[in-house]
Amino acid sequence: MADFWQMVEFSHILMTRHIQSGATVIDATAGNGHDSLLLANLVGDGGRVYAFDIQEKALSNTEKLLAEHKVLHRVELIKDGHQNLNQYIKKEIDGMIFNLGYLPGGDKEVITNKESTIEALEKGLGLLKKDGIITLVVYTGHPGGKEELSAILEYVASLDPHIYNVLNYRFVNQQTAPQILAIIRRH
Template structure:
């Protein structure tokens, strides 16, 4: 990309691309319409594994369809459950995780990610990170409940031990409405 000021999604993908290689394991904590799950599956290749969570049947179906069309479903485990329960399905080290916070694009805007389950999931994902692994959160806060979740995430990541984790907050300051922002956590050791 020639523009070095990435939008939130492009920046999240840049970070994931830097953290993942063929054979790695990755987590999509919010499958949504499947775009990040597909991206992760492409990065980890046939030897890798992606664990993709969503509470909505529609999101799991959308993701499954996208993966089938791209012939990438073999290395992805789709899990219809809350990301807060990820430790019930995953106890292996991961190289990267992505969270898209908000609601399912094109879906019911009343069903949103919530700070309580997001923080539970985030705590578990951070523990699973291998050295130099990254957790990326794309935070969409322009909906009811969005600001509260954003604040909870920022409070949690601000308190992470700086000797163990580097935390970055990336956002545009002069965009209309609350623009999406990226929080990235990299495990140092």
């Protein structure tokens, strides 16, 4: 059963509600491939997932997981920063997922940062269709995490409410737990 208490799972619930077969979506942080796998299953053979990561290890872990589940052909793996997404994707997107921080089981020094995250988010918003969704799972327990969260919060709080709905889903009694930001394009 869906677990509303797990942030990653909650982001998957939101994606599952919005992303349909044939969709074009971006996994901004491929990591170990769990989000790419979800997206590949949602878009089906007629859809496309673009998955970015700057680490070879992350892309090979993602490739392996997708191949095991026989959905690798639905995903384009891109070894580049998500802030460069406009060099690879020229069409509109139905959704985008960010899972920020460091690669679990990998080098904890290689982390997402507020500048490139916001640049990627801005570019993703520029491609997002009406009723499209972007989710960000943001962690604050590692160095730089709190700064990344507050920069993202400040940025998304400034988005035009006539165009976007922005949700902040968080535990109010756990200061270092991950949080979700979800943006829906209304118009």
